[in-house]
Amino acid sequence: MNSTSALPCPRPPVKLLYRLPLPLLELGLVVSWSSGFIGARFSIDYAPALLVVFWRCVLVTLALLPFVIGTLKSTPLVVLLKNAGIGLLAMSGYLLGVVQGVALGVPAGLAALLADLLPVGMALLAAGVLGQRLHWSVWAGLGIGLVGVVVVAHDALALGNAPLWAYGLPLLGMASLAVATLWQKRLQAHESLGLLGNLWLQCAVSAVAFGAVVASQGSLLPLPTTGFALSVLWTATLATLGGYGLYWLCVKRSSPTRVASVLYLSPAVTLLWAWAVFDEPLSWLMLVGTAVSAVGVWLVVRGEASAR
Template structure:
């Protein structure tokens, strides 16, 4: 499938994750839904990846487990934890969408990999467009001051996992489905401990809870995360993460369709500006051979 089609599907499903958090908050604690999301994935995907796991080198399994702890558990624990403590969902989503900036900062500061000026210009436009789109959704909220650092830590955790994955791809890796299974398995004990510290760990016997888990499994994980790793196998991390600048406007369209939240021309303007920034990064990535 052409890469732009994969990227479009990635943005669509990735954006659904924030809607899933909002939807599930009406039925259960965010960490409880996330825990059972990973339990369901660990059980459901095992028959499809068992053979791959048996034949994968131990070094690959260990490395992918560490990447999963950063990119899946660390990211979701930070973003969801911030929302659960009172950080407004719009602000948490905006911080999460700074992922491309986090990736470039890590590669620049840790690996001395300089990014061309056109990439920085593209990231700047993408960020400006995102700020415009999210303007009406932003507020400071009433969370304790330290809670605002959780989404930042989550975003940087995913950025670190992304950089590690791309820089180690020449050492052997798993298929996107195998990566999802292993990342889900590694995330189970982490969210078990987080939820156990707050309350019950047993699933809630309600249609709303089941729908929340199903939504996060199918759309956010198999769709969003699976396509994220699939795209990262085919092109640069700067390009893949910059495409996610389109996540806020798509999230707002999801919110309009599901919760009848209003749309505005200002959101359309921000989307156009973000799109221009993405084109700069995409064209640069294409010029470098992806």
């Protein structure tokens, strides 16, 4: 039995999510995943980026603990370690790669574009490492979707002045999330902690990882400002609980390649967030790129349906 089998019975509020149509969950995923970039941009005016990430992990860990402590106590240590490894790759590896790349001078637009190679990276790993055969329209959709992302982000792209090796950090972050996703998908049903348990453990181990990095650079104490508090609340609820929660739920309901391809739409939604929150202008080029990405996602979904 693999991870597509039923997870341990979730609590009623979470159980409702399992009943929603997959396209609706994917829409929520795109909106919440995109919110993380807006939260990161908002937070840099108030605190170091990694300090916000550290406290967002701490907040989610504390908030979810009462709901998962029973599951954690009854789970074998080896299962906890497996899920902890997935969490380090999915959350710590991904965020450290993207955030540190930007901190070293990689332009945010280029870092986001490199991170958005996730669908391609996922497909290459699935085909090359796991030996999965993907329909030709899946490969075509991944390529077309990437073209759309480049068009959407065209105005935000620049090379910057970062050290050459720093440009590899967002790519490593992307690869880290891809490996974690495929690892999570291959877990046996009895090795899963359920949605809330997985989120708790991933945030707990990531809090330790980010805490070590932040402590080496300065203080771990939260800043007593409204801007800092709002940054932590925004990213903890929308980006972590919403983004990662819906990501793992969609991965359980469909394939990693499909879920990753849906995230091709996140740059366009991020720009809509930026327009609504920061009053940034929109352009017809963004609309064209979004339409191209949507065609790519449709081809991926169609190709995966044909392969069944």
